[in-house]
Amino acid sequence: MGSPDDRRRVSAQLIERYVTGELDAGGRAEMSRLAAADSALAARIAEREAEHRAFLVDARRRPYADLLREAGQPMxxxxxxxxxxxxxxxxxxxxxxxxxxxxxxxxxxxxxxxxxxxxxxxxxxxxxxxxxxxxxxxxxxxxxxxxxxxxxxxxxxxxxxxxxxxxxxxxxxxxxxxxxxxxxxxxxxxxxxxxxxxxxxxxxxxxxxxxxxxxxxxxxxxxxxxxxxxxxxxxxxxxxxxxxxxxxxxxxx
Amino acid sequence: MDPVGLETIEDWYQRYGSSVLLRCRQLLGQEAQAWDAMHQTFVRAIRYRHKYQGTGTPLGWLHSIAWRVCLDELRRRKRQACPGAELPREPGAVSTGDPESAVVAQRTVAWLMPRFREQIQQMVYLRYFDELEIDEIAQQMGVSVRTVERRLGHFLEKSRRLLGQEDSHGIA
Known part of the structure; x- marks a missing residue:
């Protein structure tokens, strides 16, 4: 897993990998350190985390069973x-x-x-x-x-x-x-x-x-x-x- | 690698659904269509789960499906008018500046993408939506930095012509 680099902007892809838990321990620690030093980055991460949480209880999200049915999979x-x-x-x-x-x-x-x-x-x-x-x-x-x-x-x-x-x-x-x-x-x-x-x-x-x-x-x-x-x-x-x-x-x- | 099971996809639906939705929203612009595309992404993931080889991350695999789902929709819209926005001045500039302009610029890029071949689409996606640097794109795609620069330059140049708005929008 890659880790962020101070010299460059933290990409949206990296933020998503961080928020969804795809970064390894080193990458996570580095992102946390960068976020602690950069309020804009911290706000961006917090916003994405909030959106993740909201997604899980959003009424527009179809139950997984619906998707299984549409995909033609047995329940x-x-x-x-x-x-x-x-x-x-x-x-x-x-x-x-x-x-x-x-x-x-x-x-x-x-x-x-x-x-x-x-x-x-x-x-x-x-x-x-x-x-x-x-x-x-x-x-x-x-x-x-x-x-x-x-x-x-x-x-x-x-x-x-x-x-x-x-x-x-x-x-x-x-x-x-x-x-x-x-x-x-x-x-x-x-x-x-x-x-x-x-x-x-x-x-x-x-x-x-x-x-x-x-x-x-x-x-x-x-x-x-x-x-x-x-x-x-x-x-x-x-x-x-x-x-x-x-x-x-x-x-x- | 063991085949991906339905329970794993269900796990991914919880874990990555919001991220997939974000990408669909960026590409399609319209909320209802973004939700449809997100759901369709997971329907396809269920159907084609045996194709996931575990070489990339699950998020990357789901994003690639979402990308194809959204491209299908964008191609369907291809004849529709451009959303009337401007291109970012340079690749990577989408997320800077005021958020509203960034969204508008992303929608313009999304409108333009079906008009380019797949390799360029992928580079544009990584540059404007994933916000990767040129060297990161080159590394992910297994091509040279020069190739990425040339392809993205071609994208901007042709996009200016397609939009026909070089003067009014001052595209770099």
């Missing part, structure tokens, strides 16, 4: 789970987008939409067909809907977000080391979660920890809890970790 199998870690935007705005396809099942209304342990508040904004609203108790979502999360915690710490589908599988949507330690107060998590494919009940666990946690252990615990009690199990993290649970039913569009 993916139910219960397939996809997880992307996108380190492209910036070190401080690592982005993870998840598409979930779950085994179809009868839609059941969750008996308890939100439960809290400790006091982290979580708001989820739903982007549905170009309209944004807050996720409310008992709401049904649809494939293609997007969720953006705002976490409000009085102590701050490491934020981990886990998603459990109706088949019990657990994905780490946001890893604690990607966001880093957040300060007390409100933080809007970068990017969004895209819901995809079949119907079913899903649960999102937002956990704030004082120390850097191991999400893999929580994944295993959640899967065991599901095996014992089904999707409406009563798992919560042990110790000082504060948890917030969001639950929704997902229907086909």
């Amino acid at each position: 993916r199998r139910p219960s397939q789970r996809l997880l992307w870690g996108i380190s492209a935007l910036a070190a401080a705005s690592a982005l993870v987008v998840v598409a979930v396809m779950v085994v179809p099942e009868a839609i059941e209304k969750p008996p308890d939409q939100v439960r809290l342990k400790g006091k982290p508040g979580v708001q989820a904004a739903v982007l549905h067909q170009g309209q944004t609203r807050l996720l409310t108790s008992g709401e049904n979502l649809e494939a293609g809907d997007r969720l953006r999360l705002v976490v409000d915690d009085p102590r701050g710490g490491f934020v981990t977000v886990l998603l459990q589908d109706c088949g019990g599988e657990v994905a780490v949507v946001y890893r604690p080391e990607e966001i880093g330690r957040v300060t007390a107060g409100r933080i809007e998590l970068p990017g969004s979660i895209e819901l995809d494919a079949a119907a079913g009940t899903e649960r999102l666990f937002v956990i704030v920890s004082d120390e850097l946690p191991d999400p893999a252990a929580w994944q295993r615990e959640l899967e065991i809890a599901f095996e014992r009690q089904g999707i409406h199990h009563d798992w919560l993290p042990a110790g000082q970790d504060r948890a917030h649970l969001l639950e929704w039913s997902k229907a086909r569009p």
Whole structure:
């Protein structure tokens, strides 16, 4: 990978490679150094990063499933789970987008939409067909809907977000080391979660920890809890970790 | 290299979609058409994913598809009038000065490009949209610096004639 050179203007191509995470570590470090010394370059990079983030929640962006259909590709199998870690935007705005396809099942209304342990508040904004609203108790979502999360915690710490589908599988949507330690107060998590494919009940666990946690252990615990009690199990993290649970039913569009 | 899977393309859609959209916007100028072209780029990427050899970056490969998608559209528009702008005074000048003029200049360049052969189009694209220096273009395309200079000079010279606005716009 090439690295920028002080003697010449930083090209648009290089900025795109930086913003999308294509530069190697040396190139990234060099770009960060140049941006720190050049406010115009920093503004240009910030603008492109903002455009990347806006793109992910833009209502004009067609769901990937549409593109697959147009390309004549078969739809993916139910219960397939996809997880992307996108380190492209910036070190401080690592982005993870998840598409979930779950085994179809009868839609059941969750008996308890939100439960809290400790006091982290979580708001989820739903982007549905170009309209944004807050996720409310008992709401049904649809494939293609997007969720953006705002976490409000009085102590701050490491934020981990886990998603459990109706088949019990657990994905780490946001890893604690990607966001880093957040300060007390409100933080809007970068990017969004895209819901995809079949119907079913899903649960999102937002956990704030004082120390850097191991999400893999929580994944295993959640899967065991599901095996014992089904999707409406009563798992919560042990110790000082504060948890917030969001639950929704997902229907086909 | 393993063949690129549908999940990888989906990853790229999230990761590079905005960058592809930007290029389509620069080339086509019109927002709705830029979105269509961006989507069409990924439809083609899905169809032809087996052709990605991994020799270049995914972003470069997607940009090359977007380039062809947009050129198809520009060729379709070829008979339409020029958007009524001026050329940049020199290659690489597009992004300097006020942003509005830069956009106008890029649209003019985009309007002109279908009138040139593919190698020149590619050089013009790298110069005016990717903002590469002459030596960087030469390196990427595997040609000499002199060749790039000559081809871009030809582009400007012929563009002046095509626009027929040498006096009014003071093209360098």
